[in-house]
Structure formats: structure tokens, C-alpha cells
Amino acid sequence: MLRQLHKFSGLLAALLVSVLAVSGAMLSLYPAMDRARAISVAEGQVTIAELAGRIAATHQGVEEIERTPSGTIIVHHLENGRPASVVVDPVTGQSLGPYERSSLERWTKNLHRSLFLGDGGRIAAALGAAAMLLLTVTGLQMTARRMGGWRHFFARARGSRSQRLHVETGRLAAAGLLLSALTALYMSAATFGLVPSKGAPPLEAPIEVSGGPHLPVEQNQALQRFDLSELRNLTFPDAADPKSAMELKTIGGAGLIDPTTGEMVAWQDQPLPQRIYGFIRMLHTGQGLWWLGLILGMTALSVPLFSATGAIVWWSGRRGRPQIAANAAAASADTIILVGSEGGSTWGFAATLHKALADAGHTVHTGPMDKLAQSYPTCRRMFILAATYGNGEAPANARSFLQRLETIAPPPAYPVAVLGFGDRQFPKFSQFSRDVEAALARNGWRFLIPAETINRQCPQEFARWGQALSAALGKTLVLDHRPATPRTLPLTLVSRRDYGAEVQAPTAVLRFAPAKRSLLERLFGRGRPSFNAGDLLGIVPPGSALPRYYSLASSSRDGFLEICVRKHPGGLCSGYLHDLRPGDTIAAFIKPNPAFRPGRGKAPVILIGAGTGVGPLAGTIRANSDARPMHLYFGGRDPRSDFLYKHEIEKWLDESRLTSLRATFSRVPGGSYVQDRLREDAGRLRALITGGAQIMVCGGREMAAGVMAALTDILAPANLDPIALKAQGRYVEDVY
Numbered sequence: 061m062l063r064q065l066h067k068f069s070g071l072l073a074a075l076l077v078s079v080l081a082v083s084g085a086m087l088s089l090y091p092a093m094d095r096a097r098a099i100s101v102a103e104g105q106v107t108i109a110e111l112a113g114r115i116a117a118t119h120q121g122v123e124e125i126e127r128t129p130s131g132t133i134i135v136h137h138l139e140n141g142r143p144a145s146v147v148v149d150p151v152t153g154q155s156l157g158p159y160e161r162s163s164l165e166r167w168t169k170n171l172h173r174s175l176f177l178g179d180g181g182r183i184a185a186a187l188g189a190a191a192m193l194l195l196t197v198t199g200l201q202m203t204a205r206r207m208g209g210w211r212h213f214f215a216r217a218r219g220s221r222s223q224r225l226h227v228e229t230g231r232l233a234a235a236g237l238l239l240s241a242l243t244a245l246y247m248s249a250a251t252f253g254l255v256p257s258k259g260a261p262p263l264e265a266p267i268e269v270s271g272g273p274h275l276p277v278e279q280n281q282a283l284q285r286f287d288l289s290e291l292r293n294l295t296f297p298d299a300a301d302p303k304s305a306m307e308l309k310t311i312g313g314a315g316l317i318d319p320t321t322g323e324m325v326a327w328q329d330q331p332l333p334q335r336i337y338g339f340i341r342m343l344h345t346g347q348g349l350w351w352l353g354l355i356l357g358m359t360a361l362s363v364p365l366f367s368a369t370g371a372i373v374w375w376s377g378r379r380g381r382p383q384i385a386a387n388a389a390a391a392s393a394d395t396i397i398l399v400g401s402e403g404g405s406t407w408g409f410a411a412t413l414h415k416a417l418a419d420a421g422h423t424v425h426t427g428p429m430d431k432l433a434q435s436y437p438t439c440r441r442m443f444i445l446a447a448t449y450g451n452g453e454a455p456a457n458a459r460s461f462l463q464r465l466e467t468i469a470p471p472p473a474y475p476v477a478v479l480g481f482g483d484r485q486f487p488k489f490s491q492f493s494r495d496v497e498a499a500l501a502r503n504g505w506r507f508l509i510p511a512e513t514i515n516r517q518c519p520q521e522f523a524r525w526g527q528a529l530s531a532a533l534g535k536t537l538v539l540d541h542r543p544a545t546p547r548t549l550p551l552t553l554v555s556r557r558d559y560g561a562e563v564q565a566p567t568a569v570l571r572f573a574p575a576k577r578s579l580l581e582r583l584f585g586r587g588r589p590s591f592n593a594g595d596l597l598g599i600v601p602p603g604s605a606l607p608r609y610y611s612l613a614s615s616s617r618d619g620f621l622e623i624c625v626r627k628h629p630g631g632l633c634s635g636y637l638h639d640l641r642p643g644d645t646i647a648a649f650i651k652p653n654p655a656f657r658p659g660r661g662k663a664p665v666i667l668i669g670a671g672t673g674v675g676p677l678a679g680t681i682r683a684n685s686d687a688r689p690m691h692l693y694f695g696g697r698d699p700r701s702d703f704l705y706k707h708e709i710e711k712w713l714d715e716s717r718l719t720s721l722r723a724t725f726s727r728v729p730g731g732s733y734v735q736d737r738l739r740e741d742a743g744r745l746r747a748l749i750t751g752g753a754q755i756m757v758c759g760g761r762e763m764a765a766g767v768m769a770a771l772t773d774i775l776a777p778a779n780l781d782p783i784a785l786k787a788q789g790r791y792v793e794d795v796y
């Protein structure tokens with residue numbers, strides 16, 4: 061519901077809200093410019109009477125003195141019988157030059173207030189403000205959910221670049237946007253008389269004034285009581301009408317003054333509704349509060365960025381959600397697939413499973429997990445494909461699933477299979493699918509095959525699950541899921557270094573150069589790729605449709621793309637890459653992996669990697685030009701054969717890009733693994749970590765588990781553990 065509201069109001073109102081926001085941002089500059097130009101006078105320095113006296117002495121035919129909220133004094137007078145407006149110096153009363161309203165300001169104001177469409181435009185602008193309020197409120201709630209609750213509201217944003225940009229800008233701009241939208245709505249309501257903005261009617265004659273000769277204005281007692289900073293405007297009496305009064309408007313109220321006696325003959329405090337309106341107007345326009353105006357203007361500039369990133373997120377979600385061909389009705393299907401997804405990718409896996417089952421002769425229905433029905437009369441088996449979001453929680457379309465499940469009793473006769481989709485970089489890996497599995501077991505449901513998990517949408521893991529499923533169904537199902545691969549770029553191998561052949565771990569460090577791009581390609585956003593060490597290079601080997609991912613051991617600043625590839629017996633992609641010779645070209649794409657990076661700041665970083673796992677860590681060290689403390693733990697087999705990056709590591713130590721190295725090898729006398737080396741250094745590591753150090757681990761799953769166990773023991777005396785560090789983003793893993 062929340063999501064739908066956000067999506068539809070965003071899509072409908074994007075253009076309108078962007079126009080209002082950009083014109084508002086432009087208008088926010090004027091109060092600040094006014095303020096910069098205005099000659100400031102300290103409070104208590106000049107009275108209104110003194111100012112009026114100075115102006116009357118230097119100007120003929122003064123009709124009105126006006127003070128803008130930013131302090132500029134404007135005099136409207138008759139010069140040789142013609143009306144003129146000038147800006148004056150409040151200290152001397154001298155004219156500083158003609159006063160002219162910028163025509164651009166007037167134009168922008170009209171656009172902002174009414175889109176040049178009169179009352180219809182004013183209503184549209186009010187609707188735009190309402191849409192902005194709705195979008196900000198729903199956006200805030202969605203962000204809190206996505207981050208795993210309000211407590212984690214400012215935690216590191218995850219997801220694609222557009223998703224992160226959308227969330228990060230939103231968190232910064234939300235307060236400003238809320239204030240702009242609420243104040244705009246109040247002002248619109250006042251324009252249409254829905255809330256009072258004026259209060260009591262203005263002062264009006266009949267007021268008795270004496271009608272004699274006027275006192276010099278500087279001697280006017282009523283005006284002497286007010287400081288210049290209180291002035292809004294002062295209207296001089298009509299020269300042709302001896303009975304006319306002088307009108308004064310100040311911040312606090314309005315009054316009529318007898319110009320002959322200098323007495324205030326009538327006074328009315330500013331009514332409350334008018335004060336409230338004035339305050340809200342000041343908050344919205346920044347007139348009288350220029351710095352707030354600038355802040356609101358800057359936050360308003362984020363709106364077009366929101367519209368663009370929001371549209372990209374919506375479009376990629378749609379693209380990632382395939383149409384399920386021949387979706388049977390739930391009531392007549394023999395196979396039910398329920399999908400829990402937020403970003404859309406799980407629907408792609410569901411579509412592949414749906415097709416494979418339908419091809420095998422089943423009548424299949426696929427739907428969202430929240431649509432779990434009380435009973436499926438013809439169902440023989442059910443599949444639940446569930447992603448995890450927030451901090452181990454249900455995705456958007458599966459929030460009521462567990463509640464619905466509790467209402468189904470007794471459990472159905474058909475069995476169920478659960479497949480969780482998650483990311484091992486999160487502390488609660490695939491937690492929601494585990495919760496679903498536990499709830500099913502508690503409620504007595506039967507399992508077709510044991511529950512499984514898929515890390516980072518890995519098609520190979522999905523295919524393996526398909527084999528287990530085939531065995532249980534007694535039918536061959538080929539789950540060949542091909543996620544849409546992004547546009548590839550050609551890369552040319554420029555050099556390779558080979559290691560590890562002597563210790564049965566042939567490993568190549570391959571360095572590629574991106575092909576040169578034409579000006580036209582660069583203009584169309586296809587320039588040199590931008591990436592960081594730890595991002596992934598996707599390569600689709602000839603003879604396969606599925607990409608394999610390798611962690612990048614360089615960043616775009618290096619000017620090359622480097623990966624470490626271990627050759628696996630019979631490995632299609634590793635074999636292909638090992639056969640490359642300098643000059644050969646491959647097609648590849650970059651998949652950002654923002655979670656696997658050192659956190660911001662200067663805290664020391666402990667880098668732990670074995671074998672090819674040292675690749676992204678080497679790239680991180682190479683990029684460490686600020687000499688941030690970095691400590692590398694590297695594990696290999698034999699220093700004479702597979703000490704990857706040995707010479708560069710020595711150079712990085714000299715250059716202070718690397719602070720210390722602990723290398724350990726397993727196939728030498730007295731050999732040990734990297735986790736053993738960690739245990740030997742327990743005291744040092746505990747001190748570093750309790751002092752704020754971060755940890756980055758890269759390598760095989762077994763090594764990562766060994767490192768996790770070692771660090772659990774090492775940190776126990778300090779009341780710390782890797783899971784807690786993971787939740788804080790201080791322990792990141794890239795495990796394969």
C-alpha cells in the first residue's frame with residue numbers, strides 16, 4: 061500500500077513537483093541576495109521618526125517608506141510629478157539608486173505560485189505540495205522499513221546505485237522537503253480562504269485628525285517610539301486631504317497617526333492568524349530568514365534527482381519482473397509458486413521455475429507470498445521463493461505471509477519446498493526464508509526437499525537446487541536462469557602473471573585495458589567504466605549464457621582492470637581466461653559491490669585473504685594513497701610458488717600504503733593457515749579492533765568460516781563478536 065502510494069504519486073506528480081521545487085530553489089536566492097545588498101543597522105540605532113526625517117529632507121513628495129524583511133529601505137515618491145521608487149541608505153537617507161523588481165524574479169514567482177494559469181494553476185501548485193508531502197512521508201516510512209527499522213534509519217544504504225542515491229538524498233533532504241510542503245499547503249489554504257490569514261478587518265476611517273499644519277516628521281512622537289527594525293511600511297498623509305492620517309505598519313501591528321499632533325489615534329495589534337501566516341510565509345520563502353531559505357532551496361534541488369532515480373528504480377524493478385506466461389488459476393493448479401520479492405529479481409527465478417515445471421507437464425500458478433490462500437483444492441506441491449530485506453525481514457509483498465500461515469490448520473497434505481534469496485554480506489543471511497521454514501515446520505507442514513538458500517542471485521546455485529528438486533520429483537528439471545546481463549565492454553589483456561603451478565593451484569593475475577572510446581560513445585555515457593577495488597567483473601565465457609563474477613583487484617584510477625583467476629579442473633570460464641594471451645579481447649561488464657569497501661574515515665583496516673581472495677585487498681591497498689593504517693593477512697601454499705603480489709606488496713610497504721604484512725603458507729614445514737596466524741596475533745588484533753579497526757575478509761567459504769571462528773574467540777574477552785561488527789558494517793566479507 062505504502063509502496064503503491066509512493067510509486068503512483070511519484071510517477072504522476074514528478075514533473076509538477078520538479079517544476080515547483082526548481083522554481084522554489086531559484087526564488088530562495090533572492091532573500092539572501094537582498095540581505096547581502098541591504099545596509100544593516102543595529103537595533104536601537106535609528107528610530108522610524110529619524111529615518112522618515114532623513115528621507116523627507118532628501119526626497120520630494122514622499123508617499124511611502126517600505127522596509128523589506130531583509131532590511132532594504134525603499135522609498136516611493138513623486139519626482140517631478142512622476143512616481144518613482146528608490147532604495148535608500150537608512151543611515152543617511154540618501155538615495156542609493158532606483159528600485160526595480162527583477163523581471164526574472166517576478167516570472168519565477170508567477171510560475172511557482174500559479175504556473176501562469178490563475179486559480180487553476182494555484183490549485184495545481186497546492187496539489188503538487190500535497191504530492192510532495194505524501195511522497196516524503198511514504199518515502200521516510202519505506203526507508204525505515206528498508207533499513208530494518210527507525211533505529212537503523214541512517215545505516216549504510218544498500219542496493220543499486222540509483223536505489224542508494226534515492227535513499228541517501230532522501231535522508232538528507234526529508235526535513236527540508238517536509239517543511240516546504242507543509243508551509244506551502246498552509247499558504248495555499250490561506251489563499252483559498254480555508255484558513256484565516258488576515259484576522260480582524262484593517263483599520264479604517266472615520267478617525268478624527270486635527271487637520272492643522274504637519275509636524276516635521278522627525279518630531280512625530282508616535283514614530284519616535286518605534287525602532288527602524290520594526291518597520292514594515294509608513295504611508296505619508298495625502299497632501300491634498302488635510303484630514304488624512306499617516307498609516308504605520310510594524311511587525312507587531314498597524315496604527316493611524318495624526319500628522320499635526322504626532323499622536324497615535326488608533327492602534328491594532330497584529331491579529332494572531334496574521335502572525336501565524338507571516339511566520340509560515342517566512343519559513344516557506346526565507347524572507348526574513350535568508351539562511352533557512354537557502355537550505356530549503358538546496359533541499360528542493362534534490363527533487364529532480366529524486367524523480368530521475370525514482371523512475372530508474374521503478375523501471376528496473378518492472379524490467380526485472382518478467383510476465384509469467386500461462387499462469388494457471390490458483391484454484392486449478394497442481395503446483396503453486398509463492399514469491400517474496402522487493403527488488404524484482406526473485407520473480408525472474410520464479411518465472412524460470414514456473415516454465416520448467418509447466419514444460420514438465422504441471423499446471424502451475426505463481427503469485428506473491430501475501431496472497432497465500434486458506435486452501436488450494438488441486439495443489440500437489442508448493443514452492444516458496446523468498447528474498448530477505450531490511451535487517452533480516454520480509455520483502456514488501458510477503459509481510460503478511462507469516463500471519464496468514466498461522467491461520468491454516470490443519471497443515472495441507474501436499475509438501476512444500478522453501479528457497480531463500482539473500483546476500484551473505486548481511487548479518488542475517490536469508491533470515492526471512494529461515495523464519496518461513498521454521499514457521500512451516502512448527503505448523504506441521506511437510507517438506508519436499510530441505511530448505512536451501514541462494515547467495516546474491518547466483519544462477520549456478522539455483523541450477524544445483526534444480527538438480528535436487530529433479531531427484532525429489534523424479535523428473536529432470538533444467539533450471540537455466542539467465543538474468544539479463546548488462547551491456548558489456550571490450551577489454552584487452554595487456555599482461556598476465558602466473559603463479560601456483562608447482563603447488564597445484566594455477567593462478568593468473570590478469571590485467572586488462574578498456575578499449576579506447578570515441579567521443580560519440582563518451583557523449584552517450586559509454587566512456588571509461590568507473591569502478592572500485594572489490595566491485596565485480598562479470599564475464600560470460602563462450603559456450604555459456606551465465607556470467608561468472610571475479611572481484612576486481614584495481615580501481616578506475618589505476619587505468620586498468622585486474623582480476624585473479626584460479627584455474628579449476630574442467631572450469632569453463634577459468635579455463636577460457638587462463639588460455640588468454642596478451643592482445644586477446646574479452647567482453648565483460650561491471651557489477652558494483654559497494655558493501656565490500658573500507659568504511660569512511662581513518663580507522664585502521666585489517667585485510668584478510670587467502671589465494672585469489674587477496675585480489676580485491678591488493679586493489680584496496682594500491683588505492684590507499686592517504687597511508688591509512690592497513691594490515692594484511694595473506695594465506696598461500698608455498699612462498700616460492702603462489703605468493704601473489706609479492707613484489708608489489710613490498711613496494712606498498714615502502715610507500716606506507718600498507719602498514720604491516722603477515723603472510724602464512726600451508727605447504728611448507730610447520731605450515732599454517734591464515735586463521736592460525738590470526739590466533740597467534742590475538743592480542744594485537746583485539747587491540748586494533750577494540751580501537752575501532754574494520755575487517756575485510758575475502759576468499760573461499762571454508763577460509764571465511766575459519767576466520768570468523770578465530771575472530772569470535774579472539775574478540776570474546778573484549779565482549780565483541782564478528783556478528784555485531786557485521787551489523788555495524790565493520791566486518792565485511794566477499795566469500796565464494
Ligand SMILES: Cc1cc2nc3c(=O)[nH]c(=O)nc-3n(C[C@H](O)[C@H](O)[C@H](O)COP(=O)(O)O)c2cc1C
Binds near residue numbers: 207401406453484489
Ligand atoms: C536494502 C536491502 C536489504 C537487504 N537485507 C538483507 C538481509 O538482511 N539479509 C539477506 O540475506 N539479504 C538481504 N538483502 C539482499 C536481498 O535479499 C537479495 O539481493 C535478494 O536476491 C533480492 O531479491 P529481490 O530482488 O527479489 O527483492 C538486502 C538487499 C537490500 C537492497
